[in-house]
Amino acid sequence: MSELYLKLPATSANLGPGFDTLALALDHSLEVRAKEAESFSIRATGRSAEICGALDRNLLLDVYKRTLAAHGKQLQPLALEVNNGFPIGMGLGSSAAARLAGLALAAHFGKLDWDRDRILAEATQLEGHPDNAAACWLGGFVAGCWDGKKLQAVTFAPPAEWRALVVIPDKPLATTASRAVLPASYDRADVVANLQRVAVLTAAFATGRGDLVAEAMRDRMHQPYRSKVAPLLPRLLPLSGTEGVLGVALSGAGPAVLLLVASEEEISGVEKRVQAAVAELGPVEILRCNLARQAAEMTVVLLPQS
Template sequence: MTQQRLYLRLPATSANLGPGFDALALALSLHLEIKATAAKTYSIYATGRNAGICGALEQNLLLHTYKSVLEANGVIPPPLALEVNNGIPLGMGCGSSAATRLAGVALAAHFGGLDWNRNQVLTEASRLEGHPDNTSACWLGGFTVACERDNEVEAISLTPRSLWQALVVMPTNPLPTPLSRKVIPTSFTRSDVVFNLQRVALLTAAFATGHGELLRTAVEDRIHQPYRVDVCPLLKKLLPISGMEDILSVTLSGAGPSVLVLVQAGVNTAAAKELVRAHAGDEKIEILECHLEMNPALCRAESISATL
C-alpha cells in the first residue's frame, strides 16, 4: 500500500538570551531529524547524541507527546516506525524538549489526520512545553520574539542583519529545568523590571540591525541569571569574558547549565575557545561550534510504498 512518510528536521534553540526571559530565543544549527512511517508496532532506530534515551520505547517524550495529543483529540494513535538522528544535547538548555514536543505534535497532526496548520502545531507544543520561546525559535528559525494571547502563540522571526557565530559551552552534568526555575523569585522591583525592558528592546534592535557592539549591554539581566548562577556555576565563570577578543555576548542558554557565547561573524574562533577554557578553569566542558539557523523547521511528507 502507499502511505505518507513524514520527515522532520528541527533545530536546537537557546532561549531567554539574558533579559528576554520566556520571550526571546535563537535557533542554532544543531538538529533533531526524524523519519516516521506508520507500522504494525512501535519501533525506534536512534543515532547521534543520547541515542540510548532517544531510542527507548518507554519513558520517551516523543512517543508520549504523539500519543497524548491524539488521545486528547479522540484519535487512536497508529503505531510508528521511527528513525531518529539527534544532534541536540539533552537536558543542557539547548531546547531538546521543545524540539521533541514539536516533533511529537507534528507527527500526531500528520498521522492522526488532525488537519492542523503550522500555528496550531506551534501553539500546542508551546502549551505542553509551558512557554513559547524555545518552541517558536525551533519552529520558525532565526531570532524569535514570542508571547501567548488568548491561548494562542503569537511569534515573529527576525533574520539577524549580521550572522554571528555561536559557541555552546556545556558542563558535564545536565540540569532539570524545574530545578533551575525554582531558584527564581516570583516578584521583582520596578527598577529591575525597567532594567530588563530596556535591554530586551535594545537586544531586539541589535539583532535586527546587526549592531554587535550593543550586545554586551543588551544581554544584561536582573530577572533570572543572577539567581541561577548557584545552579549554573559555569555562567558566573564566563560572564567576565563578554566583550573580550571577538566575543560579543555571554548568556545562559535556556535554563542552563550550558552557556551561549556569541562571536563576531567570520572570525577564527580559536582565540574565543581558548578564552572560554581558561575562564572555565578546572571545570570539564564541551564546546559546540555552530551558526544561527535561519530556516524554519522542515516538515516534509513523502509518498512511499510499503507492505504492512
C-alpha cells in the same frame, strides 16, 4: 502510505534579559523519519541515542500518544528513525524539539488537519512559554508572547556573519530545578532594566549592531539567581564585550552558556579564552554553532505500494 520527515533545530532561549520571550535557533538538529507500522520501534543515532531510542519515558512518543488520545484518534504505531544532533537537558531546547516532533507526527498520522501555526500553538501550550518552541519551529531570532491561549511570535534572520559557542558541562540540569531558584516577585527597577535591554537586544539583532549586544544581554531577573545552579555562567560573563565576544548569556534554563561571537575568524581565539576561564570547573564541551535562519522542515514523502 507516507513517511514524515522532520528536521528541528536546537535553540538558545532567554538570551539574557529576554526571560521566556527571546530565543535563537542554532544549526544542530533533531531529525525524525516516521512511517506507519504494526508496532512501535525506534532506531536512534547521534547524541543520547539510548534516551532517544527508548520506547518508555520518551517525550516525543508520549506527546504523540497523548495528542491522539486527546482528540479521539486511534493510536497508530510508528517505525521511527531518530538522529539527534544536540545534547539533552542542557538548555538547548531539546524538550521543545521533542514536543514539536510528537505533535507534528500526531497531526499527520492522526489526520488532525492542523497547519504549522496550530502545531506551534499546541507546543507552546505544552511548554508553558513561547521562546524555545517558536525559535525551533520558525527559525532565526524569535520574540514571542503567550497569554495561555494565544501565541504571537515574530522571527527574522540574524546577521549572517555572527556565530555562537555553547559551553556545556558534563551534567544536565532540569528546568524545574533551575526555575526553583527564581524569586516569586521582582523589584520594579530590575523589571524596567530588563525591558529596556530586551528592546535594545532585539534591535541589535535586527540591525547587526554587535556593539550593543554586551550591554543589551545584561540580565537582572533570572541569571543572578541561576548562577547558583549553573556555575559556568559567572566564569564566562566577564568575557562579554571583549575580543570578538559580542555577548554572553545562560542558554535557556542552563546549565550551558551561550557566547555570541562576531565572526568565524574569532571562534578559535574565543574558544581558548573560554577553556582558560572554566578550567577549574572540570570537563566541558564547546559546541560551535551557526545561527539557523530557516524554519523547521516538515516534509511528507509518499511511499511506493508494496
